[in-house]
Structures are given as structure tokens and as C-alpha cells.
Amino acid sequence: MFHKEGHKIILSGLVAIIAITLASHFLMQNELHKKILVSILLLFFILILQFFRNPKRKPKVKDHFILSPVDGKVVVIEEVFEKEYFKDKRIQVSVFMSPINVHVTRYPVSGIVAYSKYHPGKYLVAWHPKSSEENERTTVVVSSENFGKIMYRQIAGALAKRIVNYAKEGEEVIQGSDSGFIKFGSRVDVFLPLDTKITVNLNQKVKGGVTAIAE
Secondary structure, three states: OEOHHHHHHHHHHHHHHHHHHHHHHHHOOOHHHHHHHHHHHHHHHHHHHHHOEOOOOOOOOOOOOEEOOOOEEEEEEEEEEEOOOOOEEEEEEEEEOOOOOOOEEEOOOOEEEEEEEEEOOEOOOOOOOOHHHHEOEEEEEEEEOOOEEEEEEEEOOOOOOEEEEOOOOOOEEOOOOEEEEEEOOOEEEEEEOOOOOEOOOOOOEEOOOOOEEEO
16 A cells, blocks of 8 residues: 555656656567666655555554654664753654655644644754754644644654655644654654653654554
8 A cells, every 4th residue: 555645746746657668669679678778766755655565554552652753773872952842841752764764744642733833944964953953844732632732743864855744733633643744754753742752762762643652
């Protein structure tokens, strides 16, 4: 199953591969070169399919846990001053996504979307310390019954050039359901109250909508 954000790209890629393959039979005389070209095209298409895959994960609401919004590896757990919305200290948990990870973003908690904003910006590498504040990004705050307001931020990276965010202010959302997509990147930061108990460790691999990162 593939994410809807990739349908056009997958179809375009398939059409391009077929066209180039057919053209090669008429324009290229060397059979080895034809095979090499077709192999490269197929590999490229497989990578596209890999990137836009969207495995079925039925949301199982876990009221007393905050779930990771994305698949990837935990790269930051630290106390920071969040200055966009809360303007106070929070615990930041950041998950980095490699190109082979599922890139669907999911709601970490159930509740009402209190804030949703897109910010244009740079395309620093995702692990750069300033990427959270200077890169292209979207910030979403969900007001939950058990945790209060929880913020997560989708951040573009050096390769990610398109952030998709479905969160709309005032909308009721369900933990683990689809909240967006980051095409060809990158990282998501979650900002939690200081008294939150973190349940993951640095460099731990997590699954979006499945792994509890805090309670």
C-alpha cells in the first residue's frame, strides 16, 4: 500500500521508465548498455516505491502514552526553550528519518488541534542544531485530555523539499492517524511538558503510531 502523496510520482515514474526503456531499444545498439540502463531505472523505481510505502497500522489509542509521530531513530532528548508557541521550557524528543524509513507523519496524541502553522525556510541537513528553527517546517499543537498541549514539528532537510500537513485548527484528531507526510526527508521534533516521563533512549529505533516515547 502506498501513500496518496506518492501516487502521482509513482505513476509518472512508471510512465517515464516505460518510455525510456522503449526508446533505448531503438536508439541503443549495445545490449549490455540496454540491460544496465533498464537495471538502473528499475532500481530507481523500487526506491520510489520504498519511500512512499504506507503500511497499514490500525490506530490503537493509548491514552496514557505519547506515541512517536514517525518511523526513525531518536537523535535528541533534551530540555529546550520553545519560543514559537509555549515560550517556556519543554522536553524535546527528535526522531530522524532516513530515506528508507516510512515517511508518514501520525498524531502522537488524540485531541483538538489548537495550532497549525507552516514556516518557509532553509534546507539545512536534518541533524543541524538550527534546523528546527531555520528550516522549512510545520508546527502543530494538539490539546489532549491527559497531557495538555503537545507540539510536534515536521522539519525539511537537505533532500526534503515538500512537507504535507493535514492538521487544521479546531479539528478533532485520533492518536496514530495520518497527519501528513514529508517527501524525501527528514525529522520530526516533539515538545513535551517537563514532568513527562520519557520512555525511549537515544539512538533507539521507533515506529510512528506504535512506539510510546513518553508517559
